[in-house]
Amino acid sequence: MPSPTPSLTLYQLNGTCAFAAHALLIELSLPFTRIRMTRTPTTGLFTSADETFTHEWYKQNIHHMGLVPALVVDGKTLTENPAVLTYIASLRPERGMLGRSEWEKAKVLEWMAWLSGVLHGQGVGGYLRPYRFSDEEGAYEGVKRKVLEKVMGCLERIEESVEGEHAVGEGVTVVDFFLHVIWRWMGNLQLEKGRLRGLRGW
The missing domain is CATH 3.40.30.10 (Glutaredoxin)
Structure with a gap:
């Protein structure tokens, strides 16, 4: 049962x-x-x-x-x-949202750690809320420029890594749900949503 x-x-x-x-x-x-x-x-x-x-x-x-x-x-x-x-x-x-093989499960974990810790935590978070990175309001624009470089590098990695309809394997995983959030954020970052092939499926 x-x-x-x-x-x-x-x-x-x-x-x-x-x-x-x-x-x-x-x-x-x-x-x-x-x-x-x-x-x-x-x-x-x-x-x-x-x-x-x-x-x-x-x-x-x-x-x-x-x-x-x-x-x-x-x-x-x-x-x-x-x-x-x-x-x-x-x-x-x-x-099978966590992967359908041991390799896919490991790749799902890899993606989730990177999306959360690097693209979200160090990139998007810094761009949308620069006060998390500096107490000086005058430094905010500099923070945003710097973290936008990291965001763009991350988006290029997604572009290079996602070859099919899904990030890991041939089925939907939790990574795809996280990537959909990233796709939604691109408008807030003043980036064209359809710019990167790796995000178009979301």
Whole structure:
């Protein structure tokens, strides 16, 4: 007898990397509760969209850094996009979202670590929120120029690495959901969405 689906609550905000977890839950037909978040433009701090809790409460009780996504599983919290996506995909192993061979599973892990740590953390995050990298407002434009170079290098790597319809193997994996988020971000970076072949499928 299959194990019952755990109680899932996702704290997320569309436009952030948490969109990938939201889309994956829907794709896998997993029941979940969605807690919509909002972000203060001047500080970047996350609070509940309906104002039922503050950023301080969220940081103390849900996500230790006050960011999204956060997935609460039977009362226990999981953070960081690669971990959240991996756990969600593991609830429907027959879909092969984590890869269909040992090699593909390793490649999925490689992609997720790189997308999260380099392209997202060091690149897009620095461009959209330069205050994370400098306390001097006058330095923001310089930060944005520098990290945009990294972003472009990452996008070129995607262009070179993705040969078919999917990033890993011949089926959809969690990497494709993360890449869809990157594709959506390209407009925010003032880059043409169709510019890179490796992202056109998303």
